[in-house]
Structures are given as structure tokens and as C-alpha cells.
Amino acid sequence: MLAEAIERKLVDCDELILYDADTAKAEHLKSALKFPATVVNSLDEMLHRKPKVIVEAASQQAAKDYIGRIVAKKIELIVLSSGALLDSDVDLSRVHVPSGAIGGLDALSSAALAGIDEVMLTSRKNPRAFDMNNKEPKVMYEGSAEEAARLFPREMNVAATLALTVKPAKVRVQVISDPAVQRNTHEVQVKWRFGEMLLRFANEPHPENPRTSALAAWSTIRLLQELLEE
Numbered sequence: 001m002l003a004e005a006i007e008r009k010l011v012d013c014d015e016l017i018l019y020d021a022d023t024a025k026a027e028h029l030k031s032a033l034k035f036p037a038t039v040v041n042s043l044d045e046m047l048h049r050k051p052k053v054i055v056e057a058a059s060q061q062a063a064k065d066y067i068g069r070i071v072a073k074k075i076e077l078i079v080l081s082s083g084a085l086l087d088s089d090v091d092l093s094r095v096h097v098p099s100g101a102i103g104g105l106d107a108l109s110s111a112a113l114a115g116i117d118e119v120m121l122t123s124r125k126n127p128r129a130f131d132m133n134n135k136e137p138k139v140m141y142e143g144s145a146e147e148a149a150r151l152f153p154r155e156m157n158v159a160a161t162l163a164l165t166v167k168p169a170k171v172r173v174q175v176i177s178d179p180a181v182q183r184n185t186h187e188v189q190v191k192w193r194f195g196e197m198l199l200r201f202a203n204e205p206h207p208e209n210p211r212t213s214a215l216a217a218w219s220t221i222r223l224l225q226e227l228l229e230e
């Protein structure tokens, strides 16, 4: 979706550099594009080409392994595997996290400055998303955002992104496998010093990747647009 948005000139970009540990995947994407794209075989090769922005969409481990080397080169980095940042001691001033499958993070980070008493995230997905077949709602997880992001590294970036936004407040998380929902729904309830918030998102899955929401891809496109226009 990101490459397609670049091809459609939604973002101001003149060349795409693709790196995937599985080179065949990067080659496959390149061959599907009419836009100028180069496949590289390592992160070093990518850094050598001095891109303005790098988008990590690999895994929490890849993000942890690469962040330090990317920010040391003063390259802006968009991290999708936001769980990787929860225990990071790297300077995050050039690291950007898209709002992903939720939004309203501006309000949450504003409230965090004043003081947040309570943040509760309730995520409901169809049992399909968990390879389950339960006929009644089933709580899959209840606990902290940090642990949710660790246990569901591909499905619960929302929890990690929220935790990073409301720091030092803690986020309580409930993940429910619910046959009544077709869309991925995320509800964020906040009690803070000067009020309350209730944010609710009911997201269609990404057309090519049912584990994630289309909104997550579009939020990355929007962030990339912003960084490339600077």
C-alpha cells in the first residue's frame, strides 16, 4: 500500500530503496512497480545511499537491531514495530511512530503532560485473527501494554504506541476474540486530571494483510508525506 501510494505520487519521493532479508520479496515488489526502485542486500547498502527517510516494517527484533545505526546517520526513521521502542535507550528524536490503527494521540499526549490517572485499551478482533473458532467472546489477554506487545508482536502495536504516547502513565489492555465483530475494534478510555476521553475505532482489515488495519497503512503514508515535505 505504501509503495502504491508513492507510485500514485501521494508522497513527494523520487526513488524507493527496498531491503528485505528475503531478497525475492523485495525483487517481487520492485517488479510490480512502475516507479524507480532499487533493491539492496543489506542495511549498510541502504544507509550508503543516504535516504531521507527509512520505514521499518519488518519485526520488533529488526527494529531493535537497526535503530541505533539509522539514527547515528541522522536519517529520519518511521518504526512500525513500535513494541521495539518500549525498552529502547536510543535517542528517539529522529524516530517517528505512526498513529497506526488508532488516533487522537495528540489529545492523549497533551493529557499526559497534565497527568493521566487511567488508560484502558480494549481490542476486539474476529476469532479468525487469532486462528480461533470460539462462538462466544473470549478474553485472550488481560494485563499491561508492554506484555501485550511482547505476546502479540504483530497484532498489538496499538498497545505499544499507546504506552509510548501516555508515558509515564500505564496502559491496561484487554484483547478479546469476539465472533460478533467483523472489523478490528479498539476502544481507548482515559481518565485524566481535567476530564475523560473515549476513543473508538472500527477498522476494516488491510486488503493485503488481514492481521493489520487499513488505517495503519494510511497513517504511515500520512506520516511519510509529512516527513518528506519538510
Ligand SMILES: NC(=O)c1ccc[n+]([C@@H]2O[C@H](COP(=O)([O-])OP(=O)(O)OC[C@H]3O[C@@H](n4cnc5c(N)ncnc54)[C@H](O)[C@@H]3O)[C@@H](O)[C@H]2O)c1
Binding pocket: 019, 020, 021, 022, 025, 056, 057, 058, 059, 060, 061, 062, 079, 080, 081, 082, 098, 099, 100, 101, 153, 154, 155, 157, 158, 209, 211, 212, 213, 216, 217
Ligand atoms: N504500527 C502499526 O500500526 C503496524 C501495522 C502493521 C504492521 N506493523 C508491524 O510491522 C512489522 C511488519 O509487519 P508485516 O505484517 O508487514 O510483516 P510481514 O512478516 O508480512 O513482513 C515483514 C518482512 O520483513 C522482512 N524482515 C524480517 N526481518 C528482517 C530484517 N531483520 N531485515 C530485513 N528484512 C526483514 C521479512 O522477510 C518480511 O518480508 C511487524 O512488526 C508488525 O507488527 C505495525
